[in-house]
Amino acid sequence: MTLDGLLQRHGGWLESGPAEGPVISSRVRLARNLRDTTFPGWASKEVRNRVWNEVVLAFDRVPENGSFLRWRMDELSALDRDLLFERHLISRELAERQAGSGVFVNEDECRAVMVNEEDHIRLQSLQPGLNLQKAWEVADALDNALEQGLSYAFSSKLGYLTACPSNVGTGLRASVMLHLPGLVLTEEIKPVINAVSKIGLAVRGLWGEGSEASGHMFQISNQITLGKPELEIIANLEQIVLEVIEHEKNARLRLMEKQEIRVRDHVGRAYGILSNAALMTTGEALDLLSALRMGTDIGLLPGMARRDIDRLFIRIHPAHLQKEAGEVLTSEERDIKRALLIRKFLEAK
């Protein structure tokens, strides 16, 4: 399948999953580096190309390696690189790298291996809903399979050695993508972010920072990677995420109890604008779709499926719009296409 084939489908992590509603997906990322080899940011072109070739060879030993597609960044257009970024398959940093940098993606997009990003290997496993345990198991298995063909830089004291000391040890970054409109509307998001940060976890907006996060989408992840076994790191994160979900649910309940008319107005206006607007920026679309998503969750929009909205959250981004149109578009042309895409989606409901 080509990269354009991705457009016709959605990632397997956008299927139904446990605790969906406030939770969109769970992700586990492992950082790995090759023994005796300069890290990508400091390495020559030749070394980076050698690392790429070594990983290509190692993939031969991965079961079902035939289901992985691979792209090198220097062979892709800027638009194609953006498309992979918008689908959460590569980082912005990888998209901007060239020689020897690339990505392996399996067909349902639940597994991806970035090569020559900050570390030689950044392996990720995405699962729908709150399912860090499964995401870890999948990542662990892929890591074991790759290790059959690669020799990792490892020290018994510091664990897996990484380009940045903040990832050393397990090299594990586990994160959960959350939709928290209730906490944003009740203005409780800041204390929640502060409280979560105080226990060694990081909260980031998925699109934009802090409480200003577009689409009310947040990512909570572990900061500490050394001194704890992987399963403990994951269990800690999961427990905090469950608490945040509880707060979000309570916030929504309180909103419906005390300010139901305002909630209906908020969701209804979003629906009205999305159904009629002829021009729509990405930021506006994210915020309005967030209202729609919450409306679906609390039963104000029967006939609308949450997962359809989640897929729309991805398709309204610039590279997706341009790939679907088959041409490069100006900002205004994109706003027109975006508004049209959403109108068509709502008409079909």
Next chain:
Amino acid sequence: MKCDLCDKEAVVHLTQVVNGEMKEIHLCEEHAVAQGIDLNSPISITDILMGLNGPQKNFANELSLACPRCGMTREEFRKTGRLGCPDCYKTFMAELTMAIKAMHQSGQHLGKIPEREGVQTRMKSKVARLHKDLEAAIAREDFEKAAKLRDQIKKCREEGAQDDGGAK
């Protein structure tokens, strides 16, 4: 608030909370710039910890120290906060040990071990894990458990010495 490095007024204030323990750093404009902090861009606490927590002053004259494998100098490492190769962990061990402890509240890996690593590494890691359990048992005054753990550690060490051909 005064700068941590001199008596001038601090203009940069950083706080990081790890495991409930708060770490504060205050710097005057001059020292902030000297630490490579661009006052107009977001700051990485990692980079600061690397510069401040290490015995930086002692190393000031050794910025040219370079990693024998990849050639990265201490100065370059300070600038980016990124290491050049796995061997840099040995080269810059002095400042890294402090920074890593500050970031992770630990200096010992307790997670997964690559299959290719030898029996010795696995044994060392097991002993480290048992030690952590032992400390926890002592802290909660569970001495029965602590005694058991101590015996386990001893046994592990003896087995390890045998596997090693008694070379230790």
